[in-house]
Amino acid sequence: MKLRRRIGRRPRGTWRAAFFLATLGLATSAAPAGAAGGTLRYGRGMDAVGLDPAHESDGESFKVCDNLYEGLVRFRDEDTRVEPCLAESWDVDSTGTIWTFHLRDGVLFHCGKPLTADAVEYSLARQWSAREPRHPAYGVGGPYPFWGYLGLDETLAAIEVVGEREIRFRLREPSAPFLSNLACNFAAIVCPDDAEEHGEEFFRHPCGTGPFAFESWRRAESITIARFEDYWGAPAGPERVIFRSIPENSTRFFELLSGSLDLMDGVPPDDVGAIEKNRSLELLKAPGMNVAYLAMNLDHQPFDDVRVRQAVNYAVDKRAIVDGLYAGLAEPAAGPVPPNVFAARTDLADYYHDPEKAKALLREAGYPDGFETTLWTMTGPRPYMPQPLRVAQVLQADLASVGIHANIVSYEWGTYLDRVHRGHHDLALLGWQADNGDPDNFLFVHFDESAARPPAGNIAFYRGERVHELLLEGQRTIDPERRIAVYGEVQEILHRDAPWVPLVHTLEIAAQSKRVSGYRLHPTGRVILSGVELAR
Amino acid sequence: MLGYVVRRIAWLAPTLFGVSLVTFFFVHWMPGDPAEILAGEHASPTLIAEIRHELRLDRPLPEQYVRYLGDVARGDLGRSAKTHEDVRDEIRRYFPATAELALAAMTIAIAIGVPAGLVAARRPGGWVDATATSIASVGVSMPVFWLGLLLMYALAVHWPILPVSGRGFAASEIESRTGLVVLDALLARDFSAAAESARHLVLPALVLGTVPMAVLARMTRSSVVEALGQDYVRTARAKGLRESTVLLRHAARNGILPTLTVAGLQFGALLGGAILTETIFAWPGVGRWIVLAVEARDVRVLQAGVLLIALSFALVNLLTDVLYAALDPRIKLR
Numbered sequence: 006m007k008l009r010r011r012i013g014r015r016p017r018g019t020w021r022a023a024f025f026l027a028t029l030g031l032a033t034s035a036a037p038a039g040a041a042g043g044t045l046r047y048g049r050g051m052d053a054v055g056l057d058p059a060h061e062s063d064g065e066s067f068k069v070c071d072n073l074y075e076g077l078v079r080f081r082d083e084d085t086r087v088e089p090c091l092a093e094s095w096d097v098d099s100t101g102t103i104w105t106f107h108l109r110d111g112v113l114f115h116c117g118k119p120l121t122a123d124a125v126e127y128s129l130a131r132q133w134s135a136r137e138p139r140h141p142a143y144g145v146g147g148p149y150p151f152w153g154y155l156g157l158d159e160t161l162a163a164i165e166v167v168g169e170r171e172i173r174f175r176l177r178e179p180s181a182p183f184l185s186n187l188a189c190n191f192a193a194i195v196c197p198d199d200a201e202e203h204g205e206e207f208f209r210h211p212c213g214t215g216p217f218a219f220e221s222w223r224r225a226e227s228i229t230i231a232r233f234e235d236y237w238g239a240p241a242g243p244e245r246v247i248f249r250s251i252p253e254n255s256t257r258f259f260e261l262l263s264g265s266l267d268l269m270d271g272v273p274p275d276d277v278g279a280i281e282k283n284r285s286l287e288l289l290k291a292p293g294m295n296v297a298y299l300a301m302n303l304d305h306q307p308f309d310d311v312r313v314r315q316a317v318n319y320a321v322d323k324r325a326i327v328d329g330l331y332a333g334l335a336e337p338a339a340g341p342v343p344p345n346v347f348a349a350r351t352d353l354a355d356y357y358h359d360p361e362k363a364k365a366l367l368r369e370a371g372y373p374d375g376f377e378t379t380l381w382t383m384t385g386p387r388p389y390m391p392q393p394l395r396v397a398q399v400l401q402a403d404l405a406s407v408g409i410h411a412n413i414v415s416y417e418w419g420t421y422l423d424r425v426h427r428g429h430h431d432l433a434l435l436g437w438q439a440d441n442g443d444p445d446n447f448l449f450v451h452f453d454e455s456a457a458r459p460p461a462g463n464i465a466f467y468r469g470e471r472v473h474e475l476l477l478e479g480q481r482t483i484d485p486e487r488r489i490a491v492y493g494e495v496q497e498i499l500h501r502d503a504p505w506v507p508l509v510h511t512l513e514i515a516a517q518s519k520r521v522s523g524y525r526l527h528p529t530g531r532v533i534l535s536g537v538e539l540a541r
Numbered sequence: 542m543l544g545y546v547v548r549r550i551a552w553l554a555p556t557l558f559g560v561s562l563v564t565f566f567f568v569h570w571m572p573g574d575p576a577e578i579l580a581g582e583h584a585s586p587t588l589i590a591e592i593r594h595e596l597r598l599d600r601p602l603p604e605q606y607v608r609y610l611g612d613v614a615r616g617d618l619g620r621s622a623k624t625h626e627d628v629r630d631e632i633r634r635y636f637p638a639t640a641e642l643a644l645a646a647m648t649i650a651i652a653i654g655v656p657a658g659l660v661a662a663r664r665p666g667g668w669v670d671a672t673a674t675s676i677a678s679v680g681v682s683m684p685v686f687w688l689g690l691l692l693m694y695a696l697a698v699h700w701p702i703l704p705v706s707g708r709g710f711a712a713s714e715i716e717s718r719t720g721l722v723v724l725d726a727l728l729a730r731d732f733s734a735a736a737e738s739a740r741h742l743v744l745p746a747l748v749l750g751t752v753p754m755a756v757l758a759r760m761t762r763s764s765v766v767e768a769l770g771q772d773y774v775r776t777a778r779a780k781g782l783r784e785s786t787v788l789l790r791h792a793a794r795n796g797i798l799p800t801l802t803v804a805g806l807q808f809g810a811l812l813g814g815a816i817l818t819e820t821i822f823a824w825p826g827v828g829r830w831i832v833l834a835v836e837a838r839d840v841r842v843l844q845a846g847v848l849l850i851a852l853s854f855a856l857v858n859l860l861t862d863v864l865y866a867a868l869d870p871r872i873k874l875r
Binding site: 054055062134144146147148149150153154205208221223224225226227249250251252253255256259260262263265416417418419420422423424426460 | 587
């Protein structure tokens with residue numbers, strides 16, 4: 006108790022202890038460059054796995070990659086609308102299948118070589134498993150998790166180098182998310198010469214065109230990147246950035262409090278109050294592009310009955326979960342698509358908390374005395390759900406109040422995913438974080454019938470013919486108005502069929518020292534540090 | 542004695558073989574498909590199949606095991622499926638961090654625990670004994686997590702005398718000869734880097750050393766108390782020797798032997814990685830390495846990690862036995 010209360014204040018006795026140490030000749034700074042100024046020290050929970058953007062699938066790797074590499078296009082600072090990056094401009098033909106990108110002049114890789122259309126071709130074609138024959142660099146360094154999953158194997162017909170600074174993509178059919186996909190991390194442009202030279206080891210010798218260049222990596226400890234002086238755009242604010250891996254949340258927070266970190270993510274909800282009270286720290290918040298949900302397995306009785314699924318929706322008190330378990334750092338979710346995603350239906354009224362209505366629906370469905378079921382949950386925290394076990398317990402109590410007796414089943418992450426993807430559960434908690442900010446990215450993987458085959462992303466095992474047709478149409482339609490109508494109808498059907506209880510959309514949060522300015526949280530969770538300024 | 546040591550080392554082979562067999566099958570019977578976990582939340586079946594093939598998971602289990610044994614015999618521990626690094630490089634990175642922490646923790650534990658036990662044994666039931674015994678009981682039962690965060694807040698945040706966590710950056714430019722950062726800095730005659738690295742070591746070593754310290758104190762106390770009741774001690778006292786000589790030269794010399802065994806076991810356990818301490822203090826050691834490998838079902842890392850723990854435990858035990866024989870003339874190692 007005492008510990009928590011004191012955290013809110015500035016640490017006292019700092020200068021006294023410093024004096025004591027200085028007299029002993031022991032006082033030294035915690036990080037070398039902190040004293041030199043211009044070094045931003047960023048604390049996060051885990052180390053990166055690798056630094057070749059095509060091969061990575063974890064957020065921690067991308068936090069570093071996003072500062073080293075760039076793609077043809079990028080998301081704007083505040084949302085997922087696409088803007089030019091390495092490509093100055095692009096044209097699309099009238100059929101929507103031929104995309105030509107014009108590269109910016111004077112862009113250099115960190116090794117000093119210029120950016121060319123060949124480098125773009127190399128970076129993308131090497132990931133293309135459906136290409137015949139495969140690119141000579143295909144598979145070097147491991148598999149490509151995002152390429153296939155975002156459907157590029159099916160979308161692409163050809164990649165052609167038109168000129169030194171012009172590249173053309175031919176698609177099999179129009180694809181609405183194509184441009185957004187090119188703004189994703191995996192489509193970043195790497196230096197082909199360095200990638201060839203290092204082969205399998207390129208993941209630890211990264212070379213891109215970004216505002217920072219790689220400097221050093223101490224596995225499980227830290228990664229240091231330094232300002233790239235020949236960067237084509239505005240030069241990065243910090244001279245150096247050190248990403249430190251500090252797994253324990255409280256330790257990371259203590260590092261921030263003691264001044265040996267400038268910025269940290271993974272702020273535990275319990276510490277939010279202490280940060281807000283501390284005069285030397287600042288809490289950053291922004292709407293996230295994610296959803297946490299409770300899926301009902303339609304292949305298991307009684308969840309094949311829509312009345313039962315609606316009853317479960319009426320039984321859950323989302324507001325209590327947001328206030329009690331997210332410290333208010335989330336919004337109740339009315340549907341699977343977060344409100345800041347294109348084509349989200351914010352007009353559909355959510356199922357409100359009404360236990361009586363839930364009981365009435367259960368009676369109507371033939372379960373006047375309720376029933377027994379299982380409620381599955383992962384044990385460890387996820388970005389969209391910091392305390393899954395406690396969420397499960399609250400849901401268990403909510404369900405019990407309408408007569409549904411849910412036994413909690415929990416596994417650690419690996420086992421959990423495996424079993425849930427195979428549909429062993431009745432009810433299961435899970436969540437999703439946006440990749441490209443397109444509605445397709447939230448709806449196809451979770452509700453299309455093709456995603457209901459194990460290992461399934463559609464863990465409600467929801468299958469709807471109309472929804473399937475619409476989801477395919479949404480992917481192939483370029484016209485934004487038509488897409489709004491298509492995805493609007495999908496959301497309406499899902500609202501009625503209720504395969505999920507959409508629970509919450511969490512806010513992106515981070516904590517920073519007041520020395521730091523200019524850092525903005527991105528809704529996709531991307532960490533872009535070039536605009537940061539550090540006060541001395 | 543040399544013959545004994547050679548035979549003990551020869552016995553390591555079947556021990557490690559047994560360990561490898563058990564680990565191999567345990568890892569494969571654990572729920573969760575390694576390929577699927579590595580591929581991520583929404584991977585395509587093609588990708589999962591590719592990974593499965595790369596990891597040879599598509600081969601029959603006995604074949605996988607035989608090929609694995611062949612690799613190990615050639616000194617090839619494989620690559621981590623998650624980080625794509627050579628497992629030997631990972632061991633070279635993480636094991637010295639754990640060894641450094643374990644050595645420091647054990648030094649603290651012995652330096653405080655053994656004298657405390659001796660002092661307590663002098664007057665069993667006296668106030669010194671009562672105090673030392675209660676502190677030791679608290680030490681054994683103190684949750685590492687709580688103690689770690691408490692000390693961290695007190696000594697690194699409230700009174701910022703020590704760094705909060707990590708191994709520090711001072712020695713990052715120094716060539717790694719032993720992997721023990723403090724030692725490397727000393728060998729390079731960079732004393733400020735050595736001091737800075739040592740400061741990073743203090744808090745985690747203190748936290749990690751608490752339980753062994755308490756165990757050693759209790760062990761030393763009880764075995765010395767027992768020794769003090771022996772006939773040879775009465776004889777020594779009857780000769781008119783000073784009480785301190787009786788305690789240190791006669792009782793402690795015999796009483797300390799069980800303590801040595803316990804210290805060896807404790808040290809062996811610490812070398813297996815102290816998961817909680819490493820996690821709290823962001824210490825890049827073997828414990829965290831293995832836990833992350835379990836989460837990722839990183840088969841090669843898990844197998845190598847368990848072998849490494851078994852090997853270091855066996856070697857520490859051997860060392861303890863040899864020391865035991867050196868200290869106790871009644872024991873002959875054949």
